Amino acid sequence: xxxxxxxxxxxxxxxxxxxxxTPAALLLFLTSFYPMxxxxxxxxxxxxxxxxxxxxxxxxxxxRMLKDxxxxxxMGNTFLYLIIQVPIMLILAILLAxxxxxxxxxxxxxxxxxxxxxxxxxxxxxxxxxxxLFAREGLINAMLLSLGIIKENVNWLGTPGTAKAVIIxxxxxxxxxxxxxxxxxGLQNIEYSVYEAANIDGANGWKxxxxxxxxxxxxxxxxxxxxxxxxxxQLFDESVNLTAGGPSNTTITMSHYIYNNSLGxxxxxxxxxxxxxxxxxxxxxxxxLINMKVGDTRD
Amino acid sequence: xxxxxxxxxxxxxxxxxxxPSYIFLTIMAFLSVFPLFxxxxxxxxxxxxxxxxxxxxxxxxxxxxxxxxxxxxxxxxMGNSFFYAFVQTIGSLLICSLAGYGFELYHDKGKDxxxxxxxxxxxxxQVATLIPLFTMIxxxxxxxxxxxxxxPGLSTTFLxxxxxxxxxxxxxxxxxxxxxxxxxxxxxxxxxxxxxxxSTYAAAAVITxxxxxxxxxxxxxxMKGNAVKTMPMLVANMSNGYGVDYxxxxxxxxxxxxPTIIIFFVLQKQFAExxxxxxx
Amino acid sequence: MKKFVAVLITLCxxxxxxSALADKLxxxxxxxxxxxxxxxxxxxxxxxxxxxxxxxxxxxxxxxxDVENDMTLAGSSGDYSxxxxxxxxxxxxxxxxxxxxxxxxxxxxxxxxxxxxxGAEKLSYSTVDGVHYGVPVDNGTAIMAxxxxxxxxxxxxxxxxxxxxxDKFLEVGKEVYAKTGKALLSMDGSxxxxxxxxxxxxxxxxxxxxxxxxxENEDLVKIIKVICEMAKExxxxxxxxxxxxxxxxVLQDQVAGVMNGNWMIPSMSLVTENSGKWEITxxxxxxxxxxxxxxxxxxxxxxxxxxxxxxxxxxxxxxxxGSTETYDNALRKGGVIGCCISAAQSGxxxxxxxxxxxxAIYSKIVEMGAHVPIVEQNDxxxxxxxxxxxxxxxxxxxGDVETALKTAEDQLLFAMGL
Numbered sequence: 001x002x003x004x005x006x007x008x009x010x011x012x013x014x015x016x017x018x019x020x021x022t023p024a025a026l027l028l029f030l031t032s033f034y035p036m037x038x039x040x041x042x043x044x045x046x047x048x049x050x051x052x053x054x055x056x057x058x059x060x061x062x063x064r065m066l067k068d069x070x071x072x073x074x075m076g077n078t079f080l081y082l083i084i085q086v087p088i089m090l091i092l093a094i095l096l097a098x099x100x101x102x103x104x105x106x107x108x109x110x111x112x113x114x115x116x117x118x119x120x121x122x123x124x125x126x127x128x129x130x131x132x133l134f135a136r137e138g139l140i141n142a143m144l145l146s147l148g149i150i151k152e153n154v155n156w157l158g159t160p161g162t163a164k165a166v167i168i169x170x171x172x173x174x175x176x177x178x179x180x181x182x183x184x185x186g187l188q189n190i191e192y193s194v195y196e197a198a199n200i201d202g203a204n205g206w207k208x209x210x211x212x213x214x215x216x217x218x219x220x221x222x223x224x225x226x227x228x229x230x231x232x233x234q235l236f237d238e239s240v241n242l243t244a245g246g247p248s249n250t251t252i253t254m255s256h257y258i259y260n261n262s263l264g265x266x267x268x269x270x271x272x273x274x275x276x277x278x279x280x281x282x283x284x285x286x287x288x289l290i291n292m293k294v295g296d297t298r299d
Numbered sequence: 300x301x302x303x304x305x306x307x308x309x310x311x312x313x314x315x316x317x318x319p320s321y322i323f324l325t326i327m328a329f330l331s332v333f334p335l336f337x338x339x340x341x342x343x344x345x346x347x348x349x350x351x352x353x354x355x356x357x358x359x360x361x362x363x364x365x366x367x368x369x370x371x372x373x374x375x376x377m378g379n380s381f382f383y384a385f386v387q388t389i390g391s392l393l394i395c396s397l398a399g400y401g402f403e404l405y406h407d408k409g410k411d412x413x414x415x416x417x418x419x420x421x422x423x424x425q426v427a428t429l430i431p432l433f434t435m436i437x438x439x440x441x442x443x444x445x446x447x448x449x450x451p452g453l454s455t456t457f458l459x460x461x462x463x464x465x466x467x468x469x470x471x472x473x474x475x476x477x478x479x480x481x482x483x484x485x486x487x488x489x490x491x492x493x494x495x496x497x498s499t500y501a502a503a504a505v506i507t508x509x510x511x512x513x514x515x516x517x518x519x520x521x522m523k524g525n526a527v528k529t530m531p532m533l534v535a536n537m538s539n540g541y542g543v544d545y546x547x548x549x550x551x552x553x554x555x556x557x558p559t560i561i562i563f564f565v566l567q568k569q570f571a572e573x574x575x576x577x578x579x
Numbered sequence: 580m581k582k583f584v585a586v587l588i589t590l591c592x593x594x595x596x597x598s599a600l601a602d603k604l605x606x607x608x609x610x611x612x613x614x615x616x617x618x619x620x621x622x623x624x625x626x627x628x629x630x631x632x633x634x635x636x637x638x639x640x641x642x643x644x645d646v647e648n649d650m651t652l653a654g655s656s657g658d659y660s661x662x663x664x665x666x667x668x669x670x671x672x673x674x675x676x677x678x679x680x681x682x683x684x685x686x687x688x689x690x691x692x693x694x695x696x697x698g699a700e701k702l703s704y705s706t707v708d709g710v711h712y713g714v715p716v717d718n719g720t721a722i723m724a725x726x727x728x729x730x731x732x733x734x735x736x737x738x739x740x741x742x743x744x745x746d747k748f749l750e751v752g753k754e755v756y757a758k759t760g761k762a763l764l765s766m767d768g769s770x771x772x773x774x775x776x777x778x779x780x781x782x783x784x785x786x787x788x789x790x791x792x793x794x795e796n797e798d799l800v801k802i803i804k805v806i807c808e809m810a811k812e813x814x815x816x817x818x819x820x821x822x823x824x825x826x827x828x829v830l831q832d833q834v835a836g837v838m839n840g841n842w843m844i845p846s847m848s849l850v851t852e853n854s855g856k857w858e859i860t861x862x863x864x865x866x867x868x869x870x871x872x873x874x875x876x877x878x879x880x881x882x883x884x885x886x887x888x889x890x891x892x893x894x895x896x897x898x899x900x901g902s903t904e905t906y907d908n909a910l911r912k913g914g915v916i917g918c919c920i921s922a923a924q925s926g927x928x929x930x931x932x933x934x935x936x937x938x939a940i941y942s943k944i945v946e947m948g949a950h951v952p953i954v955e956q957n958d959x960x961x962x963x964x965x966x967x968x969x970x971x972x973x974x975x976x977x978g979d980v981e982t983a984l985k986t987a988e989d990q991l992l993f994a995m996g997l
Binding site: 018033034036117123173189259270285 | 310313314317320321323324327328330331332334335337338341349354394395397398400401402404405406407410413417418419420421422423424425426427428429430431432435450451453454455456457459484485488509512513515530531534535538545548549552555556559560563564567570571574575576577
């Protein structure tokens, strides 16, 4: 009797556990997985958006990608942003967090708030601000000219190399503070005594940073790295709003090119766009998986 | 006396060692804030002054405001944005915190596996889901409603993850005690979990509100007409005309940015605590 | 008695109308100050002179591409319920939309519009297989505007610059740059309107028989060479994008000449210190005949979502179909120059414009619009423009013209699936 009641309670508890997560899980299936399945089906089709038919051969949209020079460029650009921007941002964020985690530092709250602020601005606004700052007759050029660093106005957004740099700088500006907050939080979970011990051992700041801080922050680093990789591989707004992918598609990202193929330039090629977005999905998933495996300390 | 002097010397020694930190942080803070500062000053200048890169405050604020409210229904858009972001925040927090609570405190193998699958949802690119989601919302006859705005963001892997991590700090013993006291499972959630997790909720609220307030692409797809226009749409509408009034535009940008900045300022202490719990 | 019957009928009509919802229409447009003002002018006109209960809700979106995206979304999901009753979009899209989503459009052949009152080139876009789907709103006729004072410093007049070759233009441009430091021309380098406008002035298209006509199109090759040379000689500033074009070249007063669709005029007029110093004329061409072209005009289309078709047709026919009041106010308040030939006879169109040295530019623009040659259109118009723009940028970065254009042609063929 007693036993039976205990079992009933446990079952009830287990059931309520499932009940609690059901709405969220269902919604995720409905808003992420189901559309993704649909996108996969669409990726096997061709034709105008209203009258799609199965492509011939079935995986035509996928083989088509191999011949698409713009898609290859967009992939190269996206990975370039990923390889340069994500490490710089994460290292800078850890560094800032490390500096701000010092109990003797004054105005910590103020510094933290100011550095976090950029990510409160909306995308539309921040793109506008950066475009104006880096315009040919903009403030940045005016400042560099008066400092004698450059001799004539640089066309930042109109030259492939500098345009990519501006995109990276803009992303650094917006997201470094955001990541910093996570690291700061991670650091606050580390006992202060660990540092004191390191100091007694005579480790200098740099050594402490690499040998104590970074390993202890590993889980946070994995999390922020996955978020950043995901964000960068799906990078869209910066490419659209800052450079429109130009000059000559040299800064276009994968998501931007996918968008251009589905909406954007009037010719809706949903089948092809869906195929490309499926490739992005797989890329992100694989990279995230590698990241989790590398970051996993348990085995 | 001597003691306090040595301490003072020690303090000043520490502060001296921190000078490079101060310099570096000041530069970073300046770089972070400068573009925002420029947004403030630009809102007080004329179009030509903004285009020519004037840095300091001007005297055109009132004119810009008049032009702004003449061009579009600013306060309606502010109201809409606020309403949608608010409903989104409440809804997402409720659904995701319940899920995080369920995943962590009732965890078993099945749930852990499900969670691993749900992690994949984070990697689904937005461009890919735009059209299927639009079709879904339109079939449900929900276009132009608050539901259309909030549904895709109601359940996000990120929030579930955050609550799941934070739930580790929730003592299991308390749950047992509550059960013995006769509290139902859902009762434990609302009466015990909810009040204890306040800072997590605050952090999640800041992130969700910011995301909802600033979201553009999805609302733009499903919300049509002046009655449901949001702030990012209003700003985007002003920035793409044939001839753009930059002073007025920057004032619009300012209005679009202020609420999220204010909310962060107000909740920043809880925000930091909530994030701290999430990365433990 | 007659009066009594008339009153009775009106009353009945009004009752019928008020019971069958209000006389309300919705319309989508994308620039509050420009086409938004024109639509408001039309709504006020219709309300004052035809139907006092009329109401028009104007939905302003952030760009013409937003209206186009709405069309694609609605068409592909087969759900038109979120479209406005009437939509305004750029002329190049309707052909494709009628082909892809035929049930989304409404023929305007029975709306009672005198189609002869519009330029043939303009109508060639919105007419599909002889059926009229759209009512033209703004006129995209391209103008070539010069700063009279700066030309004078170099010893030229606007008359000297009319009917000239691009080579001559280049030569004058070099002088102007040397003497005044200003470029004779500027353009949005990513939107690449420039080669399109120049090519249309030659009466040619980037397409021939439905296929890209790029590397074998001698005029286009010459035009690209001229553009690149002008850019290298500081005669032409190619801005990075539209904002850069308006901001950095026009608003910051860096140019002595502007060539674009006439909707550029309101932006030019913002630089008030140059008022009275501008004049407009026709476009240069490769062989020196007077060039005419159009860029970026738009038309209004009724969608399948419109519940009150009769009203929508009546409204469009009355206002943009030829009402002087609509066109006059659209011009006065929004700077929108229409394409309706008879409406351009009115007073406002004949007035001299102080900013343009007292020249009666509006009637001149409508007159120029009638000369614009019809050229072959294609669904991939904007895609093609994108690739040609890329080719120009590649040449400016050190590439050679033939290779760059070959790349553009290959990419376009790829995009078209040919």
